[in-house]
Amino acid sequence: MKSLARRLVLAAPLLWLLAFFVAPFAIVLKLSLSRAAMARPPYEPVFNLSDGFWGLVESARQFTFDSYSLLLSDWLYLDVYVSSLRIAGLATLIALLIGYPLALAMSRAPAHWRPILIVLAIAPFWTSFLVRVYAWIVILKDEGLLNHALLGMGLIAEPLRIFATEGAVLIGLVYAYLPFTVLPIFNALDKQDSALVEAAMDLGATKTSAFWSVTFPLSMPGLYAGALLMFIPAMGEFVIPDLLGGSNDLMIGRLLWAEFFSNRDWPMASAAAIVLLGLLLAPLLLFERAQSREADT
Amino acid sequence: MPQPLLQIERVSKAFGKTLAVDDVSLEIAGGEFFALLGPSGCGKTSLMRLIAGFESPDAGRIFIDGRDVSADPPHKRAVNMMFQSYALFPHMNVAANIGYALKRRGLSAGMIGQRVRDMLALVRMEGFEERRPDSLSGGQKARVALARALAGEPKLLLLDEPLSALDRKLREEIQFELMQVQRDLGVSFLIVTHDQDEAMAMASRIAVMRDGGLAQIAAPRRLYEKPASRWVARFIGDANVLDACVRESVAGQIQLEIDGALHLVVDGADEAFHPGASVAICVRPERMNLHAERPLTGNVLAGEIVEIVYLGASISWRIRCDNGAVVRVITSSGIDGSFERGARAFISYAPDAARVLCR
Numbered sequence: 003m004k005s006l007a008r009r010l011v012l013a014a015p016l017l018w019l020l021a022f023f024v025a026p027f028a029i030v031l032k033l034s035l036s037r038a039a040m041a042r043p044p045y046e047p048v049f050n051l052s053d054g055f056w057g058l059v060e061s062a063r064q065f066t067f068d069s070y071s072l073l074l075s076d077w078l079y080l081d082v083y084v085s086s087l088r089i090a091g092l093a094t095l096i097a098l099l100i101g102y103p104l105a106l107a108m109s110r111a112p113a114h115w116r117p118i119l120i121v122l123a124i125a126p127f128w129t130s131f132l133v134r135v136y137a138w139i140v141i142l143k144d145e146g147l148l149n150h151a152l153l154g155m156g157l158i159a160e161p162l163r164i165f166a167t168e169g170a171v172l173i174g175l176v177y178a179y180l181p182f183t184v185l186p187i188f189n190a191l192d193k194q195d196s197a198l199v200e201a202a203m204d205l206g207a208t209k210t211s212a213f214w215s216v217t218f219p220l221s222m223p224g225l226y227a228g229a230l231l232m233f234i235p236a237m238g239e240f241v242i243p244d245l246l247g248g249s250n251d252l253m254i255g256r257l258l259w260a261e262f263f264s265n266r267d268w269p270m271a272s273a274a275a276i277v278l279l280g281l282l283l284a285p286l287l288l289f290e291r292a293q294s295r296e297a298d299t
Numbered sequence: 300m301p302q303p304l305l306q307i308e309r310v311s312k313a314f315g316k317t318l319a320v321d322d323v324s325l326e327i328a329g330g331e332f333f334a335l336l337g338p339s340g341c342g343k344t345s346l347m348r349l350i351a352g353f354e355s356p357d358a359g360r361i362f363i364d365g366r367d368v369s370a371d372p373p374h375k376r377a378v379n380m381m382f383q384s385y386a387l388f389p390h391m392n393v394a395a396n397i398g399y400a401l402k403r404r405g406l407s408a409g410m411i412g413q414r415v416r417d418m419l420a421l422v423r424m425e426g427f428e429e430r431r432p433d434s435l436s437g438g439q440k441a442r443v444a445l446a447r448a449l450a451g452e453p454k455l456l457l458l459d460e461p462l463s464a465l466d467r468k469l470r471e472e473i474q475f476e477l478m479q480v481q482r483d484l485g486v487s488f489l490i491v492t493h494d495q496d497e498a499m500a501m502a503s504r505i506a507v508m509r510d511g512g513l514a515q516i517a518a519p520r521r522l523y524e525k526p527a528s529r530w531v532a533r534f535i536g537d538a539n540v541l542d543a544c545v546r547e548s549v550a551g552q553i554q555l556e557i558d559g560a561l562h563l564v565v566d567g568a569d570e571a572f573h574p575g576a577s578v579a580i581c582v583r584p585e586r587m588n589l590h591a592e593r594p595l596t597g598n599v600l601a602g603e604i605v606e607i608v609y610l611g612a613s614i615s616w617r618i619r620c621d622n623g624a625v626v627r628v629i630t631s632s633g634i635d636g637s638f639e640r641g642a643r644a645f646i647s648y649a650p651d652a653a654r655v656l657c658r
Contacts, residue, residue, distance in 0.1 A: 200353055201386035203373040205451060206403035215399075219390050 034272035190224025310359030334502035400451035
C-alpha cells in the first residue's frame, strides 16, 4: 500500500508535466512538421485515429521540414530573432543594473522592514498586467504624462518620442519583469551569513572590496536566476511590444501572432515557436551546468 | 607592567535599551592568553565585537599598542578574529581563504603562496590548498579559520567561541593546538567562551563578565580559590557558600561563627572585616573532609548524609547540615569508614580552604 501511495505521489507531477507540457509540445512539434493548407484545420496531414496505426504512419510520412528551411533562409525571420535577442538581452541587463542595487538595499534593510519591502516589490502584480501596460501608454505617449511633466518643467522644448519605439518596449519589459529579477537576487543576498562580510572586513577588506570579493560572487546563483526569469519571458513577450512598440519593432511574440492569426500559417508559427524554445533552452542548460559545477566542488 | 597590548578604558555600549557592555576597563599584555568568560547574554561577545571594530563604543576608548583605535574600522585594526561559525568564504579554496588578508595588502602571489604554505604547516593541514570549505570536517574548518586569522600577523587574535561546534574529543584536541600555536607565535589571544573548563584550561587570565560588567579578573587558580563574590564562586565550579558572622579579624586570620560553632579562616583577604559583620564563606567540595566521629579541633560542620554518588575516582556526597544548609563534599573513593544515606556525618575543612566573601 505504501509503495502504491508513493507511486501516486510521484505520478501526480509527472502527469501534470505530461498533460501540460509534453503533450502541447508534441502537438506544436507535429504542427511545425506539417504543411499549411487552405482547410479546416489549416494544415495537413491531419492525424485521424480511425485510420489505425498504419494510417498514422502514413500521415507521418507526409511530414516536412519546409517551415524550418524557410525560417532559416528568410532574413526577415532571422532579423526578428536577432532583434528579440537584442531587446531581451538589453532589458535583462537594465533589469540587473536596477534590480541588483534594489535587492542589495532590501537585504541590508532592518529586519522588520524586509517583509514590507518584499510585498511592495510584488505589489504591481495585484493589478492586471494589461491595465499596467496601458498605463505606460498614457505615461509615454507624445502628449502623455511624462512629456507633460518635462515640458512643464522646461527641461525639454518638444515632446520626447518614446512611445512606439524600442525604448518604450525596453521600459515596458524592465518594468513588467523587474520583480522576477529582484527577488532571486534578494534571496541569494539575504541568506548569506553576515559573518562572511565581517570576516572580510576583519581581514583587511574595505566595504567596497568586501562586496566585490565576497558578497557579489556569492550572489551569482541569484543573479543567474534573476537574469533568466527576466530574459525568458522577455524573449517571448507579445503584449508589451505590440502595445508599446512601433510597427518596426518585431519580436518573436508578434511574429508568432501574425503567423497564427493573420497568415493562418500554423506550421510556420509552430516552427518559429520550436526554434524559440531551442534558443531559450541554451541559457537554461548553461545555468544548470553552472549550478551542478558549483555543487560538485 | 610595560605598555599593554590592548587597553580598554571605561567602555560602554548599549543596544536599544539593553546595556550590553557597562563601563568595562581591562588590559591585556603582549603574548597573553586571555579569556572572557560569562553566561550567555553577559556582554562578552559585544565587548569582543567592540575590540574587533564591528561596533563602536558609546563611551570610553580602546587602545591597541597605545594607539586609540576607537573610531577605526575593522580593516585598520591589527586585530583578527576567528569566528564562531568560522565564516570561511565558501566560494574560495583553502589557499584563497588563508591568503585573503595578504591579497588585500597587495602582496605578490609568490609571497602569498609561501605564507599560505607556512600557515597550513602551522595548523598541520599541508596539501589542503585546493580544497573547498564545504568539503572539510569541523576540525579542519577550525584549523583553516585559525590559519586565516593568523596569516595577516595580527597583534591580537580574537576567538569567538571557536570550539563550540566541535564534539568533545575534537574540542580538546583543537584546544591543545590553540595553546601550542599561541605559545609558538607569542601572539596575544583573547578567547570568548561560556565554557569555564575551556577558559580555565587555556587562559593565563580570565575576566568573568556578568550583566555587561566585569565580575572579576584573575588567573584561573585564583579565580577558583579566591572568588571575589558569591556569584563568581557559584559560577566557577562547585561552591559551598555558607552564611557566617565575624567574631574577630586580625591580620587575615578571621574568626567566624557558623551555626553556633566557631570557625577559623586564614584568608589573604584584601579587606578587613569588622566584628559582627555578616559574611559568607566559600569552600570547594574537594577541600572538605568527611568524618564519622566529630573531630576534636578545627572547623567542623555536622549533618546528615542525604545523597551518595559514586563517581569512580571520587565520591560526591550531599550533607544537610543542622542549620538546614546542604553542603556538597567530594572525597576520594578510597575514603575510610562506612557511610550510609541517613547516617550522621561531620565535615571539616582547613582554615586556608575557605574564602570569606562579603554578603
